Amino acid sequence: MAVLFEIFFMFAKLSLFSFGGGYVMFPILMREIETNGLVTMGELADIIVIAGMSPGAVAVNAAVGVGFKSAGLAGAMAAFLGIAIPCAVIVILVATFFFKVCKHYLVQSALYGLRPVITGIILYAAYKIGSGSGIFNSASEDMITPGWNLSIGSTHILEIKSIIIAIAAFILLTKTKIHPIFIIIGAGITGILVF
Amino acid sequence: MKFKEKIKLWSNIYFTFLKLGSISFGGGYAIVSLMEREVVEEKKWVDNETIVDIFAVAQSLPGAIALNSSAFVGYAIAGIPGSLIALMGNLTSPVIIILILSLIFSKIRDLPAIEAAFKGIYPAIVSLIAYAGYKIGKTAIKDITGFGMMLAALLISVVFKIPPIPLIIAGAVLGIILTASKTRISCRNETKKGRQ
Numbered sequence: 139m140a141v142l143f144e145i146f147f148m149f150a151k152l153s154l155f156s157f158g159g160g161y162v163m164f165p166i167l168m169r170e171i172e173t174n175g176l177v178t179m180g181e182l183a184d185i186i187v188i189a190g191m192s193p194g195a196v197a198v199n200a201a202v203g204v205g206f207k208s209a210g211l212a213g214a215m216a217a218f219l220g221i222a223i224p225c226a227v228i229v230i231l232v233a234t235f236f237f238k239v240c241k242h243y244l245v246q247s248a249l250y251g252l253r254p255v256i257t258g259i260i261l262y263a264a265y266k267i268g269s270g271s272g273i274f275n276s277a278s279e280d281m282i283t284p285g286w287n288l289s290i291g292s293t294h295i296l297e298i299k300s301i302i303i304a305i306a307a308f309i310l311l312t313k314t315k316i317h318p319i320f321i322i323i324g325a326g327i328t329g330i331l332v333f
Numbered sequence: 334m335k336f337k338e339k340i341k342l343w344s345n346i347y348f349t350f351l352k353l354g355s356i357s358f359g360g361g362y363a364i365v366s367l368m369e370r371e372v373v374e375e376k377k378w379v380d381n382e383t384i385v386d387i388f389a390v391a392q393s394l395p396g397a398i399a400l401n402s403s404a405f406v407g408y409a410i411a412g413i414p415g416s417l418i419a420l421m422g423n424l425t426s427p428v429i430i431i432l433i434l435s436l437i438f439s440k441i442r443d444l445p446a447i448e449a450a451f452k453g454i455y456p457a458i459v460s461l462i463a464y465a466g467y468k469i470g471k472t473a474i475k476d477i478t479g480f481g482m483m484l485a486a487l488l489i490s491v492v493f494k495i496p497p498i499p500l501i502i503a504g505a506v507l508g509i510i511l512t513a514s515k516t517r518i519s520c521r522n523e524t525k526k527g528r529q
Contacts, residue, residue, distance in 0.1 A: 153396045163397075188434045191451065193357045194427025195397035202431045211432075218428060222420060225396040229404035230416050236390055237409070244509060249386055251482060251508020252501060253473030256389045257466050258486025259497050263362035264462035265487075271455040282452055304456035311366075311464040318367055319356045322457050329453015330446050 141209050142216040144174065149201045149220030154228075163197045167204070176208040197221065273300045285333070299332050342411055343418050349376065350403055350422030357399060363458055364399045364423075366465030368406060378410045381472040388469070393501050399423065478511060 148170055152163050164186065171182055185207065189199035198221050205217025239245050269275045272282035274296040281287055286298035307321050334342070349371055357364035365388055372378050379387070387409065391401035400420060407419025441447055474480050486500050 155395060184438060185435070188431060188438050191358075192427055192430045192434060194354050194424065194430075195399035197397040198400060198424060199427055199431050202428050203435055206432055206435050214428070214432060218424065221397070222400070222424065225400045226404055226417060226420055228394055228396070229391070229401055230408060230413055232390060232394060233405055233408040233416065236386075240386065247509045247512035248505035249389070249508065250475070250479075250512050251506070251510075252389050252504040253382075253385050254470075254479040254482040255486040255500050255504030256385060256392070257470040257473045258483040259392070259490060259500060260362055260365060260388075260469060261463060261466040261483075261487050262490035264459050264466060265491060267362075267455065267462065268459040271459075272452075273456050273459060285452075300452065300456040303453055304460045307457040307460035308464060311460060312467070318370070318461055321461070322356060322358060322454055325453045325457030326450040327453070329451065330449045333449040333452040 141176075142212055145176065145205050145209060145213050145216040146220040148174070148176075149205075149217050150224050152197070152201070153221045153224040164200070167200065171204070177204055181207050268304070271300075272297055273304060282333070303328055339411075343414060345376075346407060346410055346415055346418045347422040350407070350419045351425050353403070354399075354423040355426040358454060358458055362398065362462045362465065364402065366461050366468065368402065369465060369468055372406055372410075379406060383409060385469050385473050389501060392497050482507065 152166055152170070155166065168179075168182065171177060171179070177185070182204070185200055185203035188203055189196045192199050198218070201217040201221045202214045205213035205215070207213075209216070240249075265275075270280055272280045272285070274294070276294045276297075278294070281294055282297045282300060285300070288295045288298060303325055307325060310316050310321055311318065353364055353367050353371060357367055369384055373381055373384050384406070387405045388398075388402055391405050392398055394401050400423065403419045403423040404416045408416035411418070470483060474483055482504060486504065489495050489500065490497075
């Protein structure tokens with residue numbers, strides 16, 4: 139029972155302090171695991187890979203994985219609640235407040251400046267995933283091998299096969315009404331065929 | 334709203350977020366594009382501008398972006414119950430998938446087909462997120478100043494790796510300064526629609 143509380147409070151704490159999304163959680167999670175030894179570092183590395191492979195928020199996935207590895211289904215449940223409860227409480231509090239003040243002149247002008255910034259941040263997220271998965275401008279350890287990599291000197295520019303998939307996906311998203319799920323599945327099948 | 338209608342709306346919210354949670358590979362930002370499509374275009378639960386504002390706030394709060402934005406959109410549709418239902422819907426399949434994968438991962442981890450499939454999926458995820466930026470930009474960017482701010486945020490992120498929150502705060506402050514004398518209207522409160 140004690141271990142379940144430990145898991146719950148560890149993830150509640152992580153959930154409360156990870157500003158900037160799930161990936162921010164990993165370094166803190168690693169430090170926590172080092173001190174409490176709930177799972178080994180090797181197990182944690184596997185869990186992070188699984189978390190990235192699965193749909194949904196990476197942080198939640200990793201939390202459930204750690205909970206499950208250290209204390210079975212009950213552990214998974216404790217981790218899940220630890221992540222979900224603070225999130226629900228904070229969002230509900232903020233949302234109540236937000237929908238009351240959002241018509242205010244000052245909030246409106248803040249939003250006017252904030253919306254373009256959000257657009258930029260979302261585009262950056264696309265860049266970051268592309269760069270981290272060997273599609274363009276990647277570090278050598280992230281590069282797709284074997285792949286059709288294009289480099290100038292030691293700077294990686296892009297990997298031709300994945301760029302073609304990315305462009306095709308973008309055109310399908312903008313020009314057709316095909317649901318993104320089919321584009322993702324199609325891309326997966328294309329991956330099996332060309333890589 | 335009658336109880337029966339409420340149940341109908343709630344289950345509709347649950348299944349919408351169940352679907353979103355099942356296909357949002359690539360973490361928080363991937364869900365932005367999918368959610369925009371489902372919640373704004375198909376179900377028409379919230380309008381274009383409200384969803385951009387929700388993503389802005391969801392990112393500034395602690396915790397996973399996918400969760401925060403699900404809970405926030407759920408709240409906009411149907412208040413506190415909506416928020417909890419959206420959260421549960423969003424989490425159902427990832428949790429089940431994680432449990433299954435934890436059990437079988439060691440056996441499938443090195444299958445070349447799985448690796449190759451993900452090499453194909455990641456470029457599509459990049460486009461999906463870029464597409465979300467493009468769609469949101471259409472509503473979010475109203476003039477050349479806005480375009481400049483978008484570009485600045487993108488370049489500052491790429492070059493200096495500044496995390497989102499300082500950028501968001503800077504954007505808000507700039508917005509207040511730039512509109513010092515103008516009044517802007519919009520931001521319809523769509524919560525009423527769900528609560529009637």
